[in-house]
Structure formats: C-alpha cells, structure tokens
Amino acid sequence: MTQSDYLNPAFVERLMRQHAPKNDIRVFDVRPLAIDNSASILAALTAGLSDTIIGHLGLAVTFRSGGVRQTRRMVLKIKPPGSAIVAMLNGLAGACGGTLAEVYPTYKDLTGFLHTDQRELEVYGKLPSSLQPDIFGLLADPEQGTYVILMEYLDDVALMNSVLAPHTWTDGHIRQALDQLAVWHADHLNRPLPIDPTYWDDAPSRAYMTRLTPLWTALLDNAAQQAPALYTPARVARLNAIIRSIPDYWHELEQLAKALVHNDLNPRNTCFKSVNGASVFCVYDWELATYHVPQYDVVELLCFVLDTDRYHLRPVYLDHYRNALHQLTGLYADEQAFKRGFDLAAFDFGLHRLGMYMMAHSVSPYPFLPRVVNSYFDMLEKGFSNRA
Known part of the structure; x- marks a missing residue:
C-alpha cells in the first residue's frame, strides 16, 4: 500500500468500523499531520529493507461516531513484518562479528521478535486497557505483509520520549506509573488470556533460557568486547555466573506467578496523558509483550528512570509496587520473597534485553544505554534478596 492508500478516508473508515461496528462510523476527511518517527528503534532499523511503508503517519480524521461529528488527531502505525525484524537483527549480529555472528543465526527466530507484527495487535484488540492509548482500528493482512494500528495522537502529554532525561521523572511520576502497572499485572496474572498462544511460543521458561545459553554467552562476549568500560571483567564474571545458574x-x-508483561517498559514507550483533568500513565508499543513475573517490568522501568542520585530509592519503589500489587491480589505479603522474584527477573533482563540492546548499540549507539547499563549493574551488585 502507498501513503495515499493509507490516507484514503474509505480505508480509515473501514478500520474504524471494523474496530467499533456498533458506532455507525462515517469518515468524511483525512488530512496528513507531521509526526516524529525517530523514537521508533525497530521502524528506524528496518526502514529500507522493503518497498513497503514502515513507521508512523499522523492523521487528522473528521468522522461521525454514534451520531456525533468530531475531528481527532490520530497516528497510523504501520508495522514491519516480524520476519523483517528478525532478518534485520540477524544482520546486526553479523556486523558485530566474532562469536555472536556465528551463533545468532541458530536462534534468530527465538529472541522474541518473530511475532512482533501480530503480538501488538492481539494485545490492543483483545486486552484493551486504560493503560494503553485509545485505539481506533487494527488490521492484520499476513498475505500482503500489512500490519496497521490506528491510535490516538499522543501530542498533549508529559514525559514522552524522556529516555535522555531521567531527572524529569519525579517521585510522583514513578509511584503513579508503578500503581497503574500493578493494576495491569494484577488483571493479567496467572489466568488464561483471550490471545492467540501461537504468537507467544517464545515466552521465557527454564527450557527456553537453557536452550539459548550459547546466545546469552555470545551476547555477553560481544558487549564485553564492544564496551569494556561498561562490561568490566567483574561485571562479565557476574553475568557468566548467572548464565551457568540458569537451570x-x-x-x-x-x-512463581506469571503475568503478561510489557517487556519494553521504559520512557521510550511511555508518557503521561491528561484524561478528564487527571494525569494517566500511558504505555504503548506492546510488540514485545511476553509472560514473566510482574517484577520484570519494574526491573526495566527503574533501570531507565533512576540515575546515580536515586539508586538508593530502588528498594523503596520496589516495595511501593509490591504493596500496590498485594492490595490487588493478596499474593505478595512476603517482602523477601518478592525481592527474590525481582532479582531473578533482573537476571533475565540483563542476559536477554540488555544483551540485545548492546548488540544494536555496537552498530548504532544509543546515547541513553550506558546510563541504563550502569543502573542495572548497581541493582545487580546490591541484590535485594541477598542470594546469588
């Protein structure tokens, strides 16, 4: 499809009517809006790998819904096929050279990216939540390789793309994010969900993590070679010990109880929007969502928003989140056991997510990543549960 196809009122109307068939929607006009695509890592890295449009299109849509005529600013997110992301990441591994270039192709379909095209649509379509942006339409056409999300334009918001400014996350912002995150985790904890399990065949497990041991080792070796100031011998030895202890x-x-976690929960994918005068935490880009202990998302968020001057607050925020989740579920009265779950989640985060981040960083540096890595190792070295 071309850009003019996506901007066609008939196409937008079809998306909206399929998503909300009871609302008698009629689209009268669609106008393009300028939008910044630079924050999308996957879109940026996969751009140019195919002839199709990938990224975000801004739209001003005039439509009637439920008898009310209105104009809303929207974003049309055009997703690359998961196979294209897999190929791109395989190319990055090859560019890194060494053991990673040799090992990565064996596991390229297992790193959580193969189903990114369908996974986000499943979450938005079947698990709608106030934690998410407003969704106006979804389209998955595997035959054409077209995967589209029509969502609200998040323009009048706070802390969007604030990954380079952790100091802007106040104590109130962090606590509010953790409170709303606890609601999501409680709602999706240890229960069957109406999403297609086909797209979650790579969810972490003992067998999965053990099978991919050669990849975790290769990712760590690459990080140590490419960023020795960050991945010091002592830090590498610690992660190698964790790899050996995976089983x-x-x-x-x-x-431990598992929830559907976002698995990319950081200021690149979050903001605070105003809803009826109240600030609401908003989380988008759910394509990496997977099953893990709920503490996993907290590990990542705190690594991104806590700089050196606030490392000491990590246990405070973790306990705030534990209390919120316990009030909703009644399952987390044991503070020490909860901290142990946090530590175990941190092991996986360091091996998988940071390992993949460092692979991409080796080819196209991310200015925010050294700070995040240092925050991670501060957390790892302190180990809240006091057990290796």
Missing part, C-alpha cells in the same frame, strides 16, 4: 534460578522462577 537453578529458573527452577525458582517456574514456581
């Missing part, structure tokens, strides 16, 4: 620590993790 043991995952034996613990398999006993």
